[in-house]
Amino acid sequence: MTGGKAVAMTLIEQGCRTVYEVPGGQILSVMNSFRGTDVRVIPVRHENTGCAAADAFGRLTGEPGVCFATTGPGATNLLTAMGSALRDSSPMIALVFQNKSQDVGRGDAQDVDHGDVFKGICKKYIPIRTASVGPWAIREAYRIAKSGRPGPVVVDCFRDAMENQEVDYEPLDPKNTMVASACVPYASVIEDAAKKLVGYKSVAILAGVGAKNSHATDELMELAELLHTPVVSTHNGMSVYPTADEHALGVRTRFAGSLAREVFEYTECVLVCGSSLSASTTSRWALKLNDIIQIDIEPEQIGRHYPVVAGLVGNCKATLRLLIDAVKKVVAENDAEREKYYAGVLEKKAAYWKKLRESDRADVNASPVRPVAYMLTFNKLIDENSIVCAAAGNSGIWSQILQLPKGTRYFKPVNFGAMGFALPAAISCKLAEPDKDVFCLLGDGELGMSLADLETAAREKANIIVLHMNDGQYGLIKQEEDHMYGPGHNLGTNISHVCDYEGAARALGCEAVTIDKITELPALVEKAKKADKPFFINIITDGQTDSVFPEAY
Structure with a gap:
């Protein structure tokens, strides 16, 4: 078979069932296979x-999403979203398609060196210059994307290897080409x-994305109960520990979590589970x-960032x-003191x-909201049947207030902070798990970068629920501008309320409504859960009164 056909068959062999793409001539040999x-x-x-969307699939399932x-x-349009997958430890595979080998570097149409472009933004760049390498390259991409700390891998498919060369493809069972790390x-x-x-009289737990990726919820809950320990999540780890649980203190980031900050500063020991202690978590x-x-x-x-008294690699x-x-063998030591601390x-x-x-x-009666x-x-x-996909800006920061029940999944671009994530993430999650209620939380700045893909959601029958914080500004940066220079010195952060977002959503195939009092939301969400198309709720929001600077809450 052709190199392109072999690449397609190897993707299927490895479990790929969904591909997100913008078509191009170089892609056709694989896509049509x-x-x-x-x-x-x-x-x-x-x-x-x-x-x-591929990034979100990886976060949701633990298997690499493919684009x-x-x-x-x-x-080059992949770079921003790929940075989110890399920094937030999400398994993903991007196939990029290069011109023919003899034309690369000679000024052919759209010519660029993909190796140079992707260096530093993925776990590995793997070129396929000859068809015979194709099956190995795809298997290698899956191994690297899923092993250790997960992340994105780029496979560069040269056009002549896909279209003009043949290869003998022998299928392999994925369990014979990769062993899951435990x-x-x-x-x-x-x-x-x-x-x-x-030995400590007070202990707190910080749970990050490593705990989330390894599905350590039950272990965290058992240890918290055993040691009378409060639990804080990083924003990237949010939903690994049910924030509705008594032991949960919510999320700690540089914008929010004053309770967690206060507790951390007097607690004798912090058990850090799968967190890199990044800038976002530690201010x-x-x-x-x-x-x-x-x-x-x-x-x-x-x-790396803080000295440790004990390090456990695993x-x-x-x-x-x-x-x-x-711990169960020695837990009695200092138990009474820890219980008093926890109270x-x-x-x-x-x-x-x-x-x-x-x-x-x-105030639920405030208008705007x-x-x-x-x-x-x-x-x-x-409820536990929900998936929440939040944006990088204000909608994501305020969503740290949420007290999520066990079983809820939450995703947000944290360490790269890239806009344009929430809507495609929600679409991907809904298509992957259609029986779940999938909420997309975003603002008008974020929506401006992904608005057209409301049509993708409608076309693919991804009946997500989009909650749009419409405050007529790039709210997060506007608030930082006010914090630094004082109100009235805004330049380049105001948008406007001129855009008819409700009308735009309807034109793109969604059901849509606008509200300016949050008391209207419950009935609309219940209606949206029963809709057979994406449901867009445009929430006119107060962007002036409340600020996330210097700390939201």
Whole structure:
């Protein structure tokens, strides 16, 4: 078969069933090889959308999402979304398609060196210059994308290798070409860490994306109960620990989580599970932490930003299971002191939420809508059957208020902070798990980068629920501008309310409505859950009164 056909068959062999793409001539040899197969090829309105959708599939399932882009501008349009997959540890495979080998570097149409372009923004760049390399390259891409800390891999398909060369393709069972990593530390390391843990009179847990990717929810909950420990999630790890649980203190980022910050600063030990302690989580490393015990799949992450008293290299879920068993043997030490510490934390938590819920910011009758009132109202509409995809800006930051029940999934572009993620992510999640309620939380700045793909959602019958915070500005940067220079000095951050977002959504195949009081939201969400098309709720939001600077709450 041709090299293109062999690449397509190897993708199917490895489990690929959905491809997001913007078509181009170089792509056709592989794309058309999917005819008659179970693979769903979904054309999107921008390559960034396809890449973000593939990223979200990886976050949701743990299996690499797949997107295609043609040479030159098609390939370069992947970079922003690919950065999110890399920084947030999401398995993804992007196939980019190059001109014929003899024409590369000679000024052919859309000519660019893809190797140079993608260096530094993916885990690995793998070129296919001859057809015989194709099957190996796809298997290698899956191995690298899923192993260790997950991330994106770029496979560069040269056109002559896809169209003009043949290869003998021999199918292989994926379990014979890759072994899932569940490595754990030596027993002596586990025992030493357990003894250190129970030696402290106060312990807090910080759960990151490594815990999330390894599905360590049950282990985190068991250890929190065992040690009387509050649990904080990173924004990237949000939903790994049910924030509706008593032990949860919510999320800690540089914009929010004052309760978590306060608790961390007087707690004797923080057990860090699968977090790199990035700038987002630690307010650019200004967060004060005392003794740290850190678990991570990558040795180089341990002690990178903060010194540790113990480091455990391994899969978070498997390592936590061994750590729990070891702690049970010695847990009585300092148990009464930890229980007293935990009771004090619960008092602080109760006071924190009482103050927030009774503040003017929680006024559900305010018009336009206050962000805190919006999130507290929306929170009541989420159940364990829900997936929430949030944007990089204000809608994502305010969504940290959400107290998610166990089983809810939450995704946001955190460490790269790229706009244009929420809508394609929601589409991808809904197509992957159609029985789930999928919410897309975004603002008008974010929507401006992905608006056209409301049509993709409608065409592909992805009946997502889009909640649009419409405040007529690039809200996050407007608030930072006000914080730095004072109100009235805004330049380049205002948009306007001129755009008829409701009309645009309808024109693109969605059901749509506009509200300016959040009390209208519950009935509309119930209606949206029963709709047979995407449902767009345009929420006129107060972007002036409340700010996330210097800290949202």
